[in-house]
Amino acid sequence: LAKTTQPISMDSYEGQEVNITCSHNNIATNDYITWYQQFPSQGPRFIIQGYKTKVTNEVASLFIPADRKSSTLSLPRVSLSDTAVYYCLVGDPERGNAGNMLTFGGGTRLMVKP
Amino acid sequence: DAMVIQNPRYQVTQFGKPVTLSCSQTLNHNVMYWYQQKSSQAPKLLFHYYDKDFNNEADTPDNFQSRRPNTSFCFLDIRSPGLGDAAMYLCATKPAGGPYEQYFGPGTRLTVT
Structure with a gap:
């Protein structure tokens, strides 16, 4: 299971773009990268998932360099409601449907200020 | 709406008194997971099911x-339950196969007195 490393916390201001980087140096060939958002007293919520290059959806972008040893979650123009903990997960969803896709790293606590 | 439901949202039990937390899903997903999340920590996987096949974390x-x-x-x-078991317990589901997103319930917060 690829271990992930993220900054413990980040601060930003409303309207800014926020980039959170996750390191996963021992990522395996079949591993996907998934990001979740969690608000206090709620379950994590899926944000975005990718394998390589760039993935974009309505809430975020995910940038994955060619070596896939890191990934960057980009949140455009954050608002106060984006204050949450963001988790990066790396795993192989086909590996017997094991729990590896849901083994969370430490997470990054994002604080958005007015 | 299809979803993952956890009941109750808050549960108080006494030290040593057995307690059961429940999770239900309307998504018809094959895989279901239980996590424990203590204050200011990441969720920790306890076990998961692939259909009826049970997989316990070591x-x-x-x-x-x-x-x-x-x-x-x-x-x-x-x-x-011991005092150290006080935590948020999260249930999650996922379809079998493929890099599909996982769906989490709102969690049950367990207090042990």
Whole structure:
């Protein structure tokens, strides 16, 4: 299971773009990268998932360099409601449907200020 | 709306008194998971089911058991709760195969007195 490393916390201001980087140096060939958002007293919520290059959806972008040893979650123009903990997960969803896709790293606590 | 439901949202039990937390899903997903999340920590996987196949994480205490009587329901039993078992317990589901997103319930916050 690829271990992930993220900054413990980040601060930003409303309207800014926020980039959170996750390191996963021992990522395996079949591993996907998934990001979740969690608000206090709620379950994590899926944000975005990718394998390589760039993935974009309505809430975020995910940038994955060619070596896939890191990934960057980009949140455009954050608002106060984006204050949450963001988790990066790396795993192989086909590996017997094991729990590896849901083994969370430490997470990054994002604080958005007015 | 299809979703993952956890009941109750808040549960108080006494030290050593067995407690059961429940999770149900309307998504018809094959895989169901139980996590424990303590304050200011990341969720920690306890076990998961692929259909009825049970998979226990190596470091999950024997005090924690689980049942999945059918696709829709999954239960977490804590046989003798200790003060250290106070936490948020999260249930999640996922379709079998493929890098699909996982769906989490709102969690049950367990207090042990």
